[in-house]
Amino acid sequence: MRFREALGRISPYVPGKSIEEVKKKYGLDKVVKLASNENPYGANPKAIKAFKSFESLHIYPDPDPEDLRQKIGEYVGYEAERIVVGAGIDGVMENIFKLFVEPGDRIVIPIPSFPYYHILTRVCGAFDVRVRRKRNFTIDVRSLLDAITEKTKIVLVCSPNNPTGNVENEEVVKEIVESCNVLVFVDEAYGEFSSKNLLRFAEYENVVVARTFSKAFGLANLRIGYAVVPEEIRKEYLKVSTPFPLSTPAKFAAMAALEDRKFLKFVVEKTREERERVGKKLREIGVKVYPSEANFILIETPIKSSELAEELLKRGIIVRDCSKFIGCNEYHVRVSIGRKEENDLFIEAMEDIVCS
Ligand code: PMP
Numbered sequence: 001m002r003f004r005e006a007l008g009r010i011s012p013y014v015p016g017k018s019i020e021e022v023k024k025k026y027g028l029d030k031v032v033k034l035a036s037n038e039n040p041y042g043a044n045p046k047a048i049k050a051f052k053s054f055e056s057l058h059i060y061p062d063p064d065p066e067d068l069r070q071k072i073g074e075y076v077g078y079e080a081e082r083i084v085v086g087a088g089i090d091g092v093m094e095n096i097f098k099l100f101v102e103p104g105d106r107i108v109i110p111i112p113s114f115p116y117y118h119i120l121t122r123v124c125g126a127f128d129v130r131v132r133r134k135r136n137f138t139i140d141v142r143s144l145l146d147a148i149t150e151k152t153k154i155v156l157v158c159s160p161n162n163p164t165g166n167v168e169n170e171e172v173v174k175e176i177v178e179s180c181n182v183l184v185f186v187d188e189a190y191g192e193f194s195s196k197n198l199l200r201f202a203e204y205e206n207v208v209v210a211r212t213f214s215k216a217f218g219l220a221n222l223r224i225g226y227a228v229v230p231e232e233i234r235k236e237y238l239k240v241s242t243p244f245p246l247s248t249p250a251k252f253a254a255m256a257a258l259e260d261r262k263f264l265k266f267v268v269e270k271t272r273e274e275r276e277r278v279g280k281k282l283r284e285i286g287v288k289v290y291p292s293e294a295n296f297i298l299i300e301t302p303i304k305s306s307e308l309a310e311e312l313l314k315r316g317i318i319v320r321d322c323s324k325f326i327g328c329n330e331y332h333v334r335v336s337i338g339r340k341e342e343n344d345l346f347i348e349a350m351e352d353i354v355c356s
Contacts, residue, residue, distance in 0.1 A: 006103075006125045013116055017318050028316045032345055034336040035318040037162070037190070037296045039218030041270065041339065043253070044263045047219060050256035051249045061248040064238060068251045069226075071258045076199055076211070078228045084237045086245050089189050089210045089225040090116060096208060098240040099233065100153045100183055101126050108147050108155045110139045111327025114162045114187065118326060126153070130326060137164035137290065141172045148180050155180070158187040160194050163322050163334040165292025167194050177204050185210065192216035192268055193275075194293035202228035215295060216267055217257040222250040271295045275337045281347045285354050296336045298322070302354060305333045315349040 016035030023031050069080040076083075086092035093116075101107065103125030109117050111130045121128040129152070131144045144155065155176060159168035177184050184201070186209045191197045193216060202209040210227040214220035224246060229237065257263070279289045279297055288300035301308045309321035322332040335346065 004125075006122055010119055010122045013119055014324070016320055017313075019318070022313055022316070022318055026314055026316070031316045031318065032338060032342045033318045034296075034338050034342065034346060035320045035334075036220075037215060037294070037336045038220055039215060039267060039295075040337070040342060041218060041263075041267050043218040044257045044260055046260045046263070047217070047253035047257040050252040051222070054249045054252055056248070059248075061244050061246060061251065063241075063244050065246060065251050068246075068255055071255050072226050075258055076202075076209075076228055078199075078202060081231060081234065082202070082228050083226055084229050084234055084241075085224070085226045086241065087223040087225065088214055088220075089187060089212045089227075091223065091245055092210050092225045092227045093117075093120060093185065093187075095237055095241050096183070096185060096227070096229075096233070097121075097124050097154070099236050102153075104151065106147075106149060106152045108144060108152055108182075110144060110156070110158075110161075112137075112161075112163060112322070112325045112332075113156065113158050113327070114189075115325060117156050117158075132327060133161075133164070137161060137166045138169050139172050139176070141175050144176060145179060148182060152180070152182050154183045154185050156185050156187065157198070158189075159198055160188075160190040160292065160294035162189070162294070163296070163320070163325060163328065163332070164298050165290055165294045165296060167196050167293045168198065170196070170198070173198055173201055177201055177207055181206055183208065190215055190294035190296075192264065193271055193295050196293075199228065205230050205232075208233065213254050213257060216264055216271075217254070218267065219250070219253055219257060222247075222253055224250050224254045270339075271337050274340060274343055278335075278337060278343050278347065282350060285351055287350065287354060296334050299333050299335060300329075300331045301333055302331075304330050306330070308333055308353065311353045312346070312349055315345075315352070317346050317349050319346075 069083040073080040101124040105126040107121040213224040320334040322328040323330040
């Protein structure tokens with residue numbers, strides 16, 4: 001068989017280890033997963049109810065659900081005509097890439113960032129041009145603008161950034177957006193957890209702001225993402241999207257979740273509270289913690305991240321060793337913020353490993 005040449009430069013996306021896998025391997029009864037930035041409070045109960053209420057599973061769903069786009073539009077402050085949906089931000093991003101990226105093009109990625117950006121770029125036969133972030137992990141705007149050429153199609157701006165947790169400086173985003181006419185894809189997967197968002201940049205003709213129901217809304221398994229896009233992009237988007245990207249039960253769940261702001265508020269407040277508490281405790285035991293506005297923190301550990309991750313696994317805690325993330329070092333570990341009791345187990349384990 002003659003597979004595409006580009007595949008030789010791609011490794012599959014590595015998801016966080018599953019609880020079942022770790023229980024089995026280490027013979028543990030209780031395992032806590034703090035590796036995939038999932039919502040530790042679960043899905044909104046009203047969303048679960050709405051999801052279960054739909055039984056016509058033999059019927060294809062609406063390819064471009066107006067009712068959901070309307071509700072999302074109200075939530076983000078843009079017209080429904082400016083909203084596109086997809087199978088998670090991953091699916092939305094794939095469609096946007098299909099619209100713009102041709103083999104040989106360049107995609108500019110400030111590193112470190114979300115690993116799937118590199119994979120998708122290469123799948124499209126394009127080059128992932130890496131621009132190292134500054135020490136505080138904000139984008140180095142000079143280097144980024146220098147990296148843009150005629151072949152550049154998309155610049156990726158993740159805020160809060162995965163895996164570093166920092167939000168991007170608005171002045172920096174303004175400068176990028178205004179000084180190049182390439183598409184700026186703003187990924188706000190963790191936007192709800194942050195004190196600042198970049199939604200206002202969706203007013204620009206060359207900006208897409210993507211968001212998801214996977215994180216603060218707790219619906220990761222349903223694969224619902226969306227983006228605010230210029231109208232011109234929306235028209236083209238429907239040409240490249242798979243015919244039925246969103247199931248009706250998923251749509252119902254998303255709509256119910258959007259209606260129940262109380263649950264969202266609870267999740268966000270609890271996460272922020274716990275994020276500060278976990279950060280403080282770790283700093284007390286001498287672990288370097290980077291400031292975060294997301295539902296995870298990046299830490300720099302005194303022992304190699306692969307060893308730390310392994311020691312934590314033995315104690316039933318799954319975290320993300322970031323040493324293989326492009327742009328990270330071998331001491332970087334990303335830890336999702338869980339429920340209080342989960343975080344306590346993590347802190348205890350860290351004390352045990354770091355202080356012994
Ligand atoms: N962007 C970032 C920065 C992420 O961390 C993730 C999830 N890991 C995604 C996008 C993908 O999210 P979704 O579940 O909406 O596809």
